[in-house]
Amino acid sequence: MxxxxxxxxxxxxxxxxxxxxxxxxxxxxxxxxxxxxxxxxxxxxxxxxxxxxxxxxxxxxxxxxxxxxxxxxxxxxxxxxxxxxxxxxxxxxxxxxxxxxxxxxxxxxxxxxxxxxxxxxxxxxxxxxxxxxxxxxxxxxxxxxxxxxxxxxxxxxxxxxxxxxxxxxxxxxxxxxxxxxxxxxxxxxxxxxxxxxxxxxxxxxxxxxxxxxxxxxxxxxxxxxxxxxxxxxxxxxxxxxxxxxxxxxxxxxxxxxxxxxxxxxxxxxxxxxxxxxxxxxxxxxxxxxxxxxxxxxxxxxxxxxxxxxxxxxxxxxxxxxxxxxxxxxxxxxxxxxxxxxxxxxxxxxxxxxxxxxxxxxxxxxxxxxxxxxxxxxxxxxxxxxxxxxxxxxxxxxxxxxxxxxxxxxNGGYITVLIACAIIFLMYIWIYGTIIRKRYSQYVDILDYKDDFESLYEDKELPLYATNIVYLTESQNYEKIESKIMYSIFNKQPKRGKYYWFINVKVTDEPYTKAYSVKTIVPNKVFCIQFNLGFRINQKINVFLHQIIQEMVREGEVKFKPKEYMLNNSRCSVGDFKFILLKEILSNENDLSKWDSFVTSAKLTIKKITVSPAKWFGIDTSNVETEQVPIIIGERENIKLTRID
Structure with missing residues (x-):
């Protein structure tokens, strides 16, 4: 600029x-x-x-x-x-x-x-x-x-x-x-x-x-x-x-x-x-x-x-x-x-x-x-x-x-101590991210095509939302965190008409504003990759609405507004529900003492910083937060004996 x-x-x-x-x-x-x-x-x-x-x-x-x-x-x-x-x-x-x-x-x-x-x-x-x-x-x-x-x-x-x-x-x-x-x-x-x-x-x-x-x-x-x-x-x-x-x-x-x-x-x-x-x-x-x-x-x-x-x-x-x-x-x-x-x-x-x-x-x-x-x-x-x-x-x-x-x-130690505290804070943040990524489990989203169809056809479940949105760290549209799939299909199954998986990639250029869309299941499941510069305010809520409205106009998303809906001229796309997964450290892990400390410290820091909803510019009235335990390592298989 x-x-x-x-x-x-x-x-x-x-x-x-x-x-x-x-x-x-x-x-x-x-x-x-x-x-x-x-x-x-x-x-x-x-x-x-x-x-x-x-x-x-x-x-x-x-x-x-x-x-x-x-x-x-x-x-x-x-x-x-x-x-x-x-x-x-x-x-x-x-x-x-x-x-x-x-x-x-x-x-x-x-x-x-x-x-x-x-x-x-x-x-x-x-x-x-x-x-x-x-x-x-x-x-x-x-x-x-x-x-x-x-x-x-x-x-x-x-x-x-x-x-x-x-x-x-x-x-x-x-x-x-x-x-x-x-x-x-x-x-x-x-x-x-x-x-x-x-x-x-x-x-x-x-x-x-x-x-x-x-x-x-x-x-x-x-x-x-x-x-x-x-x-x-x-x-x-x-x-x-x-x-x-x-x-x-x-x-x-x-x-x-x-x-x-x-x-x-x-x-x-x-x-x-x-x-x-x-x-x-x-x-x-x-x-x-x-x-x-x-x-x-x-x-x-x-x-x-x-x-x-x-x-x-x-x-x-x-x-x-x-x-x-x-x-x-x-x-x-x-x-x-x-x-x-x-x-x-x-x-x-x-x-x-x-x-x-x-x-x-x-x-x-x-x-x-x-x-x-x-x-x-x-x-x-x-x-x-x-x-x-x-x-x-x-x-x-x-x-x-x-x-x-x-x-x-003579006092220089004060600024050095302040600098060391800031360095330690950044170390906790960076290394905590490395630990989590090291043990993150991903699944092939293409394996769930039929499951999405079956979930939508299950009329016993109420419609959770027209548009269900998850934020993912995966930059590969074919892969998704297993915890997201668990949230959709197992933890209170979420029946929706459209599913959106969003990844935000921060680019080295300060003012980049670009995106790409991959269709996983036609007219049902989509992955969106945002490429945003490191000085861009990440207004994901606004960006997503604009993208979907454009996709409706182009026929990539088939959505017919009801007659009673307002703003038909603006190409309304129904209601939204953003699902944010909040991680907690599980007791069932095999982390070293230091890695466990770093992970716990980062989770504590996240509690006092701005919430993901505010950070990504999401309307908080449309947000549902679910707690997800971080289970690192194999669960211990304990054999129990039944007694009468």
Missing amino acids: KKKVSIASLLVALGIVYGDIGTSPLYVMKSMIGVNNGYISKDLVLGGVSLVIWTLTLQTTIKYIMLTLEADNNGEGGIFSLFTLVRKKAKWLIVPALIGGATLLADGMITPPVTVTSAIEGLTLVLPIDTESIIIIVISILTVLFLLQRFGTDIIGKMFGPMMVVWFSMLMILGLNELLKYPEIIRAFNPYYGIHLLITSPESVYILGAVFLCTTGAEALYSDLGHCGKKNIRYTWVFVKICLIINYLGQGAWLILREGSVIKENPFFLIMPSWFVIPGTIIATIAAIIASQALITGSFTLVSEAIKLNLFPKLQVRYPNDDKGKIYIPAVNYLLYIGCVLLVLKFQKSENMEAAYGLAITITMLMTTLLLFEYIRCIKKKLVMSIIVLVVFMTIELGFLYANLFKFI
Whole structure:
């Protein structure tokens, strides 16, 4: 799905994509001089700004803007979209996909607290405001932000876009003002100063951890590809990068002019004229809110794709706007909100959050590099280029990972634990599916042709429904789960005029909408295969009605509406009954203890996620749910002795 470029689309891209990476000047230089306990040295500042410039160039511009955005899946981005492009090449690629997705979600919980808190703390320069008051303000802002999500990212993007123009313009003006006072700072464009700092400074590891904060939003930028489009992101990045670099140069110039001083405050706010601190803080706060938005929309995209690929439990996904690229997932919204509030309460100050920030997203970037390597090698067929990409970016990111590992004990363990919990949840879901498929029993549906005829002719049974519908996991129209046949013929035999067996296959392309029909018994039993993209809302109820009405018009289904039926002009096809089989774990199984635990855990998770009826868009008034025990292995044959 290509997004057209216009003034409005560019504003939306600014409002959605660049919040995180665009607010990095709020805390990068502060974190960097904090490594030296606030003591300002020319080598530290000049080398640090040089490292920031080249990190933005190598990591953000070259890796993400130039290379990774090319790995789009029909306009969709994010690590799971990238995974769908290469997953057929090797089974092991699911590992970096799961790890990368989980760490990106974990990072989404700490980005809003650190950016909003950094912005609000600017008020301490002009107002006597304590830590408790800052915490209350931050939590209030986050509450409003998460409440706005239900209205969709389109509205948010249009609201935030113009404000981001103001924000980046402010960055440029403030930076340029200081840059003119010390033009020599432009020497930071020479990578020598950055490399020299890393080689000579005893604190180089911690400096590198601070520098990495300037590019943490690059992964969210890729995830938001489907919201804004490739061209919109690339065009706006030119403006964004210029503004960012000028501001970093300005902060560096201001600090070098105070060489030998000890500065504990945030240089971002110190370069502001005193009269501008309050309005500047307000603008910074709005930008921080937008930074949070970038991770939230990225998280929605990520989880939605994982659900459709059956890597994540099924959660309710809503589409607040007409554009399917803009989604809202209530459960993810609530969990992110709770996580953000708890992190604010735990860390309280932005400097504490910075000590934990960045570790999780470094892992995400490493996983993206692995998948990007496979994409360039296998899909683009460029072996040499893929090796260069792997070596260059793995080297850079392993260096950042090593630097960020020192943040583990300072709070980085929290995001790692969150990521591990998400990975474990996805493992339960995926492996539970593998276990069930391993032991699923299928029968040949063609063997039951006569049975369907006999069942319909059995007038002793009342008509259960005109159309009886089952969802099947079999993609072979000749095979069907034995439990479905048992439900039809043995467990309260279900006499119907038409039987429909539906399978939904999620395709690697995001917006596929196709189907095929196989007739098993003419005018009686049919198998329908839906091929739906992983971003398509699966409205099976609506789709099925449309298909059957078309089949009636084409004469494939012979149905004559009664005279008293309404909507004859719409080709009514009678009443429907959807039979959903709910699995329960039977005591009669020979699973190992671990497999039994995984299966039980998955069944428990399914109880608290969205029901199959809601997920597949089925009218709940037409649904009948039957419990089916999962019996794995042979039943024990117990011999009983009869006594009189």
